[in-house]
Amino acid sequence: MRPVHELLLMLVVLTDFWVLGTGRLSSTIRAAACQGALLAMLPLALYRDASPHMLALAAGTLLVKAFWLPRLLTRAIREATDRREVEPLLGFNMSLVLGAVAVAVAFSISPGLPIPGLRSDLLVPVALSTVMIGLIVLTTRRKAVTQVVGYLVLENGIYVFGLSQAERVPFLVDVGVLLDVFAGVFVMGIVVFHMNRAFDSLDTSNFAELEE
């Protein structure tokens, strides 16, 4: 049987595709929540000798990425009238294809990267592909909420990459990163909420029309 962490990493990539392929805002948020839950289980699966560091990291990730942030975003779009990503800059099919290309590139370049002390040879490619897919979502979608989810996915990729070195990274750094993400998404959630109040829409292209 395959070890559990490989299965988790595979599911992380599948949630990436989920984010890429879905147009409904609530569905993208749910995908991000699922990914957060998967990432919370990952340190426990990778490092069987459960140190307090890993347990705290898993608990913090679960709390922030799987519960708080999705709830925050769901509340931010509660009053929104448009619940779909209507016209992304890049169509859903094309972004799925691009995502598949990103995964292929990530898997082809990662064996060349000299990274010491890897627990699994899937960690780096999955991290890279998640970062790239997060970037695709962040740049090609119009709705503020989807862009926030893209940012979250991008950060999740960095988190996976950080896990490969989790033994060397001090606990405070992990907590700091988590707090950063929380603060960032918190602020963006407020922005989304007020944007919806001001424009009656979540479309970020409205910002281009701001004038004195």
Place this chain on the structure above:
Amino acid sequence: MTLTAALGPLLLFAVAPAVTGLANRAKSALTGRRGAPVLQGYADLAKLWRKGVVYSRTTTVLFRIAPVAAVATAALATWLVPLDGVSACVSFAGDLVAFAGLLALGRHLLVLGALDTGSSFEGMGASREVTIAAFAEPALLLCFTLLVVATGGLRLQDMLGVPLAHAWSAASPSLVLAAAALFMLSLAENCRVPVDDPLTHLELTMIHEVMILDHSGPDLALLQYAASLKTALLGAVVVRVFAACLPLPPAVALAVLLPGLALYAAGIGIVESGVARLRMQKVPQLMAAAAAVAGFGLILLLR
């Protein structure tokens, strides 16, 4: 050719209408209805078989070929699949392309038959069928490529047979992804819910059902039987991919096919009761998702 290899297709021919019946029954049960009996399909076929045929004067021989061709191609494709998990009756290098080609040929002749009626509704259905197939076929071949790479064989007999059992120990994640993608594709190939609703009777939204609107009597029976045979056949392929994880003697593997097909039908029922039908523009997205899943499996395998 062994006895079990020859029995496999015959078994599939026999149970095909029951698989569709079971899928509909599962859907009914999950939506709080009792539903038609599982064996209703056989009764329907018998009823249609006794009826007369009406041919429109505008139709030509193409219209009459379509039902026979649909059954014949599906039945021929069945002989290529190693249903007992060891050997298929007909097997040659590259028969995976023949398998996909036979399904495509059946669809092609069905589409021609539909266009032959000159009805605008049938033309719409035909155009949709071809559009979806254009997206589904590359994804299907991608799934097959994955199986070829995993097993190292170019014959369906190897891809779904004994070498697949060895591949399961080495590449299980890829194979699970392949099976998932094949399941999604089978929903499209069989015109089941996220792609097409077999129960709808509004011409503007139908795909498969609208193409067979002008067929009657035994011709309609043949078309319905071909549809259920295709469902059972693709279901059997999905079941074989999963069942290969534990190597079984041929007779047992053949017996396992039946509960496997029942599970597959139940899976269709679950999907149909839980998911709304996709808008037509969204269907290529589903196929792209299936291709992405299979492609990811392939990448995992090649790394």
